Amino acid sequence: MMSEPFVNAKDVRLLARIAQLPLDPERESRLADLLSAWLPDANALSAKMAAPEFREVLPITLFAHPDHREEGQ
Amino acid sequence: MSTADDNDVLNLSLAAASRAVAIGEISPVDLVAAALRRLDEVNGELCAYIDVYAEQALQVARASESLIAAGHRLGALHGVPISLKDNIAVENQVTTAGSRILRDWRPAQDATVTQRLRSTGAIIVGKTNMHEFAWGGTSDNPHYGAVRNPWDSSRFPGGSSGGSGVAVATRTCFGALGTDTGGSVRLPSAINGIVGLRPTYGRVSNAGVIPLAWSMDTVGPMARTVEDCAILLQAVAGHDSRDPASASAAVQDYTADLNRGVKGLRIGVIPDYFFAHVQPQVGIAVQQAISLLTDAGATVVEVASRHVEGNISAQLTIEAAEPSTYHHEWLRQRPADYGDDVRLLLEAGELLLATQYLQAQRYRAVLRAEFVDALKRVDLFICPTLPFTATPVGDVLVEIEAGAPEDMLSAIMQFTGVPSLTGLPALSVPCGFDDHGLPIGMQLIGRPFDESLLLQVGAAYQAMTSFHLRRPGV
Numbered sequence: 054m055m056s057e058p059f060v061n062a063k064d065v066r067l068l069a070r071i072a073q074l075p076l077d078p079e080r081e082s083r084l085a086d087l088l089s090a091w092l093p094d095a096n097a098l099s100a101k102m103a104a105p106e107f108r109e110v111l112p113i114t115l116f117a118h119p120d121h122r123e124e125g126q
Numbered sequence: 127m128s129t130a131d132d133n134d135v136l137n138l139s140l141a142a143a144s145r146a147v148a149i150g151e152i153s154p155v156d157l158v159a160a161a162l163r164r165l166d167e168v169n170g171e172l173c174a175y176i177d178v179y180a181e182q183a184l185q186v187a188r189a190s191e192s193l194i195a196a197g198h199r200l201g202a203l204h205g206v207p208i209s210l211k212d213n214i215a216v217e218n219q220v221t222t223a224g225s226r227i228l229r230d231w232r233p234a235q236d237a238t239v240t241q242r243l244r245s246t247g248a249i250i251v252g253k254t255n256m257h258e259f260a261w262g263g264t265s266d267n268p269h270y271g272a273v274r275n276p277w278d279s280s281r282f283p284g285g286s287s288g289g290s291g292v293a294v295a296t297r298t299c300f301g302a303l304g305t306d307t308g309g310s311v312r313l314p315s316a317i318n319g320i321v322g323l324r325p326t327y328g329r330v331s332n333a334g335v336i337p338l339a340w341s342m343d344t345v346g347p348m349a350r351t352v353e354d355c356a357i358l359l360q361a362v363a364g365h366d367s368r369d370p371a372s373a374s375a376a377v378q379d380y381t382a383d384l385n386r387g388v389k390g391l392r393i394g395v396i397p398d399y400f401f402a403h404v405q406p407q408v409g410i411a412v413q414q415a416i417s418l419l420t421d422a423g424a425t426v427v428e429v430a431s432r433h434v435e436g437n438i439s440a441q442l443t444i445e446a447a448e449p450s451t452y453h454h455e456w457l458r459q460r461p462a463d464y465g466d467d468v469r470l471l472l473e474a475g476e477l478l479l480a481t482q483y484l485q486a487q488r489y490r491a492v493l494r495a496e497f498v499d500a501l502k503r504v505d506l507f508i509c510p511t512l513p514f515t516a517t518p519v520g521d522v523l524v525e526i527e528a529g530a531p532e533d534m535l536s537a538i539m540q541f542t543g544v545p546s547l548t549g550l551p552a553l554s555v556p557c558g559f560d561d562h563g564l565p566i567g568m569q570l571i572g573r574p575f576d577e578s579l580l581l582q583v584g585a586a587y588q589a590m591t592s593f594h595l596r597r598p599g600v
Binding site: 065068069072073074075076080083084087088090091092094095096097098099101102103107110111112113114 | 341446458461473478485486490491494533
């Protein structure tokens with residue numbers, strides 16, 4: 054028996070509507086296949102990072118501190 | 127058509143060509159003319175360049191020749207032909223990033239790295255082909271042609287800086303700049319049999335470079351020898367107020383330690399990750415390289431990693447979400463102007479959750495802490511640059527283990543992801559060939575802002591081997 058894909062074309066349509074991203078119907082199934090390959094691993098990583106040992110971990114994201122002199126301070 | 131004399135000149139390393147120009151032994155005009163003849167000879171088949179600055183390069187070469195004759199040498203790259211990946215801005219020259227969307231874009235200003243190359247006397251001969259917007263590892267470009275591997279033109283050259291890799295391997299220039307987000311300098315370096323360096327994140331300015339993923343993007347040198355990469359890095363490294371992510375850490379002297387050898391150095395390996403899922407010939411070549419380094423006085427330390435699994439997913443999430451943010455408007459207004467593969471990846475990046483992106487960014491902090499801590503016990507890590515050798519152009523699946531085809535994009539990121547996510551520097555060095563005559567590369571990963579040590583080890587390895595001296599038959 055075939056298992057249900059993690060993401061199907063209908064899910065993609067909904068997500069694209071929320072993102073206001075126009076998509077041709079033929080692209081929905083291709084995106085569903087791609088996201089079905091990616092998202093289980095992304096969710097597993099999210100679950101790992103939700104463990105208590107990582108509670109204090111901050112994301113590595115760029116927060117630029119401009120040169121104060123350039124800002125005239 | 128290039129001549130026998132051209133071959134002699136073009137086989138020189140960048141360092142040797144630079145020295146020859148400095149003492150008046152070779153004219154920059156002869157160097158550029160030879161490079162352009164070679165470029166003309168190979169580019170039709172290999173599609174390595176999008177744009178060639180033949181007239182401008184010769185004009186600059188004549189000025190360069192006059193300066194040398196008058197006793198003025200601008201710097202270490204004076205009179206040396208160099209190529210740039212076409213996502214790096216050159217003032218008033220079309221800079222496409224391998225896309226149709228930017229095919230008419232002429233930047234008003236050079237990228238910082240372009241300025242710095244020019245200020246040390248480099249002569250830019252052209253802009254190299256690439257994976258569209260750097261979002262992919264094959265350089266199979268739908269707008270400017272698929273870049274082809276000079277060791278076997280039916281195979282891919284890696285990417286996204288595939289054109290730069292081919293340009294260097296085929297001796298159409300003495301060095302090139304690529305950009306590396308998830309591996310885009312190191313992959314084409316390994317696959318084309320050359321050396322490529324991903325610097326520490328922030329070491330080299332990204333100002334004037336079309337971004338892929340802001341939190342991972344770097345610009346890196348590609349050349350045939352480690353010494354040449356060191357010279358190129360020296361020219362472009364350093365703080366830049368135009369780039370908010372630019373680091374202010376002091377710039378090392380990258381050529382000072384090239385002859386120090388490897389005696390006493392501790393090489394870290396993670397056997398159950400870095401050698402667990404590789405084509406046999408790739409694994410053997412890298413193990414043999416490590417053995418050679420231990421014969422020369424280094425020691426191997428096995429390291430366990432709790433967190434390296436998961437790095438591919440984190441890369442895919444970040445590399446999908448950040449480009450889709452940058453491309454938001456074009457993806458809605460001009461979707462048909464993208465190649466099919468890049469459009470699909472950009473669309474996918476729109477559909478990820480913010481929490482998945484941020485968890486991936488938190489994971490990076492954990493992975494970085496683990497590697498930085500391990501690098502207190504070892505001096506560097508060594509692993510394959512990628513787990514397989516070049517596959518046929520157009521393939522989207524690869525067999526690392528016989529009978530088990532897998533997704534190319536995930537497979538190609540397997541080992542390059544650790545430096546990309548952690549911001550650590552990494553050097554790819556040629557370390558062998560498979561039974562088809564296709565190059566194999568090993569990756570050296572080091573401490574933040576310690577590119578010198580990687581270059582020292584890479585140079586020691588090249589002094590003991592000759593893989594980097596072979597040239598493709600094309």
